Amino acid sequence: MKLALKNCLIINHNESFEANILIEDEKIKDITNEDINGDNVIDCHNKAVLPGIIDMHVHFRDPGFEYKEDIISGSRAAVAGGITTCLPMANTYPVNDNAGMTRYMVERNRKLGLVDLLPIGSITKKMEGKELVEMGDMLKAGAIAFSDDGLPVGNSEVMRRAMEYAKGFGSFIISHSEDRELSQGGMINEGEISTITGLSGIPSASEDIGVARDILLSKLTKSHIHICHVSSKVALKIIKMAKKERVNVSCEVTPHHFSFTEESLLDYNTNYKMNPPLRSTEDQEMLICGMKDGTIDVIATDHAPHHTDEKHIEFGNAAFGIIGLQTLIPLSLKLVKDNKIDLNDFVRLTSYNPSKILKLDDRGSIEKGKLADIIVIDKDKEYIFDDTINQSKSCNNPLYKTTLKGCALYTIKKGRLVYKFPDILI
Amino acid sequence: MEYKKKDLTGTKNLSAEEILFILETAKKLKEINSREIKKVPALKGKTIATVFFEASTRTKNSFEVAAKRLSADTISVTSSYSSTLKGETLLDTVHNIRSMKTDIFIIRHPLSGAAKFVADNIDTPVINAGDGTNEHPTQALLDILTIQEHKINLKGLNVAIIGDIDHSRVAKSDIWAMNKLGMNIKIFGPSTMIPANIEPFECSLASSISDAIRDADVIMMLRIQLERQSKLLLPSLREYANFFGLNNKNLSYAKKDAIIMHPGPINRGVELNSDVADSPQSVILNQVESGVAVRMAILYLLGIQKRRNK
Numbered sequence: 062m063k064l065a066l067k068n069c070l071i072i073n074h075n076e077s078f079e080a081n082i083l084i085e086d087e088k089i090k091d092i093t094n095e096d097i098n099g100d101n102v103i104d105c106h107n108k109a110v111l112p113g114i115i116d117m118h119v120h121f122r123d124p125g126f127e128y129k130e131d132i133i134s135g136s137r138a139a140v141a142g143g144i145t146t147c148l149p150m151a152n153t154y155p156v157n158d159n160a161g162m163t164r165y166m167v168e169r170n171r172k173l174g175l176v177d178l179l180p181i182g183s184i185t186k187k188m189e190g191k192e193l194v195e196m197g198d199m200l201k202a203g204a205i206a207f208s209d210d211g212l213p214v215g216n217s218e219v220m221r222r223a224m225e226y227a228k229g230f231g232s233f234i235i236s237h238s239e240d241r242e243l244s245q246g247g248m249i250n251e252g253e254i255s256t257i258t259g260l261s262g263i264p265s266a267s268e269d270i271g272v273a274r275d276i277l278l279s280k281l282t283k284s285h286i287h288i289c290h291v292s293s294k295v296a297l298k299i300i301k302m303a304k305k306e307r308v309n310v311s312c313e314v315t316p317h318h319f320s321f322t323e324e325s326l327l328d329y330n331t332n333y334k335m336n337p338p339l340r341s342t343e344d345q346e347m348l349i350c351g352m353k354d355g356t357i358d359v360i361a362t363d364h365a366p367h368h369t370d371e372k373h374i375e376f377g378n379a380a381f382g383i384i385g386l387q388t389l390i391p392l393s394l395k396l397v398k399d400n401k402i403d404l405n406d407f408v409r410l411t412s413y414n415p416s417k418i419l420k421l422d423d424r425g426s427i428e429k430g431k432l433a434d435i436i437v438i439d440k441d442k443e444y445i446f447d448d449t450i451n452q453s454k455s456c457n458n459p460l461y462k463t464t465l466k467g468c469a470l471y472t473i474k475k476g477r478l479v480y481k482f483p484d485i486l487i
Numbered sequence: 488m489e490y491k492k493k494d495l496t497g498t499k500n501l502s503a504e505e506i507l508f509i510l511e512t513a514k515k516l517k518e519i520n521s522r523e524i525k526k527v528p529a530l531k532g533k534t535i536a537t538v539f540f541e542a543s544t545r546t547k548n549s550f551e552v553a554a555k556r557l558s559a560d561t562i563s564v565t566s567s568y569s570s571t572l573k574g575e576t577l578l579d580t581v582h583n584i585r586s587m588k589t590d591i592f593i594i595r596h597p598l599s600g601a602a603k604f605v606a607d608n609i610d611t612p613v614i615n616a617g618d619g620t621n622e623h624p625t626q627a628l629l630d631i632l633t634i635q636e637h638k639i640n641l642k643g644l645n646v647a648i649i650g651d652i653d654h655s656r657v658a659k660s661d662i663w664a665m666n667k668l669g670m671n672i673k674i675f676g677p678s679t680m681i682p683a684n685i686e687p688f689e690c691s692l693a694s695s696i697s698d699a700i701r702d703a704d705v706i707m708m709l710r711i712q713l714e715r716q717s718k719l720l721l722p723s724l725r726e727y728a729n730f731f732g733l734n735n736k737n738l739s740y741a742k743k744d745a746i747i748m749h750p751g752p753i754n755r756g757v758e759l760n761s762d763v764a765d766s767p768q769s770v771i772l773n774q775v776e777s778g779v780a781v782r783m784a785i786l787y788l789l790g791i792q793k794r795r796n797k
Binding site for chain 2: 251
């Protein structure tokens with residue numbers, strides 16, 4: 062099978078150029094300015110053609126909470142959002158804390174094959190923060206890294222040993238860094254908005270303390286730590302300092318943290334309730350600077366589906382988190398439009414850096430010999446993000462039913478055209 | 488003037504004009520409470536539902552008396568609330584009651600924003616009788632009505648609000664409302680009970696109880712919620728009384744004609760010493776009296792509005 066993409070504006074993390082792409086089977090066979098032909102030809106009309114997005118942080122809720130999402134609906138939403146590789150978190154039920162569970166996820170995904178699913182195992186059994194999981198077994202079964210996301214390991218000794226043990230297998234820890242005692246009971250960022258709304262606050266310091274501890278442990282154990290969804294400017298500053306000191310730390314930011322602020326919560330809209338919470342405008346601005354200056358390595362969605370019954374209730378009882386697979390591109394393109402980042406930065410943050418962090422040498426750029434994980438982006442397409450577009454089982458996103466600009470027009474996974482806006486082709 | 492909002496969820500979103508209009512209406516209705524026959528037919532045929540997810544005797548009774556004085560029928564739902572208990576949702580509860588063709592909801596709930604959430608999702612007026620640590624608007628209105636009855640002008644009055652500001656919905660509603668009416672507010676309490684960011688309050692923070700009370704026209708002591716406080720916010724009631732309680736001695740810093748207020752119920756010897764609680768300067772019982780008038784006013788304003796809409 063040969064697929065030809067003609068008149069592409071190819072965007073890699075370090076270059077942009079016009080060319081045609083010839084794909085044979087799973088791989089990029091050639092990139093050329095010569096005329097090419099294939100069994101299937103797509104004229105890209107000089108639209109931006111990017112490497113498929115690697116999303117290092119998703120919740121597919123499978124097994125256990127299939128009423129929110131499952132691996133099939135999740136991967137459909139992923140490719141509709143231009144994402145071709147996903148790392149699902151371990152807070153399923155039962156928890157992904159053993160090789161059998163990891164194997165279940167990998168196998169269930171393989172049948173559909175819309176994306177590559179690289180499960181993140183839990184750090185501790187049942188995410189209880191006590192006993193380490195069998196990391197070696199789980200890596201063999203297809204896991205890629207370890208995290209007790211959402212229930213961060215409180216005990217520093219446990220965290221230290223986890224970092225050391227993972228390092229021994231060539232893997233690493235992904236940390237939702239938070240001092241849970243300091244943040245307990247909190248619902249939104251502690252600041253003026255929590256004063257005005259009477260909603261209890263989560264101080265930035267709870268995140269900053271968590272990040273500082275994890276960085277110090279990373280230094281102690283000489284192992285790589287990846288910090289999830291940085292939201293506070295102080296945490297970012299700590300990461301920047303650590304990088305300067307050559308600590309092996311990487312970090313991610315979510316589209317919602319660089320797009321929204323705590324001001325959105327004045328209306329008690331539960332679709333802005335997430336953890337870490339939306340912070341101040343100043344935090345938001347610093348995050349965007351961090352994306353540009355390299356302090357932030359990755360954009361990840363923290364796609365967190367919840368049923369309407371868990372969101373359309375009193376604010377205090379509502380679940381934390383929003384879906385984000387299909388809003389990553391439009392929200393990021395807004396930064397491009399506002400000249401905060403360029404498309405090369407976008408590629409660096411969504412595929413090149415993740416491929417380096419995850420040691421996935423077969424992807425991360427559009428290059429001869431790499432996997433044909435490719436997306437074609439339409440920057441100007443305007444559409445209403447409603448049920449005809451949304452592929453997730455859930456719709457907990459503040460942008461649901463609003464007009465978005467920019468989307469993945471085509472998504473190609475391992476040489477197969479799997480998505481053409483707005484339809485899944487498989 | 489008329490009150491055009493569908494609900495009363497807080498004082499934060501009220502204008503000075505709206506506040507004063509509700510208070511003027513309350514003053515007119517207050518006289519009914521001194522009549523031999525304390526009843527007018529203003530809301531005859533209306534059904535008012537009080538839905539309380541938190542214990543209350545004073546506020547609930549005050550609302551019910553107010554409704555009855557206006558000839559409305561009342562039904563009352565009291566429900567113990569637990570966030571961990573899976574039961575009927577808040578919206579299902581109110582929709583069920585609404586199906587009995589009730590006309591106005593009065594809601595108290597332990598979560599901030601709960602009254603607004605119900606108001607946004609139901610077609611009848613909702614009155615917030617206290618939501619979490621957010622607002623308790625009728626308490627603020629009755630406080631201001633009481634002040635009006637003792638002072639000539641609201642504008643420029645010095646008000647000291649002392650106690651657990653962070654967890655007090657009464658303090659919040661008072662602060663939002665009093666600011667709009669041009670009153671000068673000073674707050675004070677243990678630092679653990681002052682929100683981390685007080686800028687939105689547009690008030691000053693006192694450094695001691697004498698500093699808070701100095702030149703005050705109005706002293707509002709908040710109730711220490713014994714059941715709510717952990718030892719992390721407050722080591723002991725004894726220490727609280729020493730540093731944050733009002734007694735005859737520190738009262739001398741206030742203006743001679745200062746009035747003493749408290750939303751009740753009082754913890755005698757903690758936030759208020761009996762010598763001041765029972766002094767002529769105390770207007771605590773006047774507050775309770777004003778409460779009925781203010782609640783009659785808001786029920787009336789929302790009740791007739793509904794009638795007009797039909």
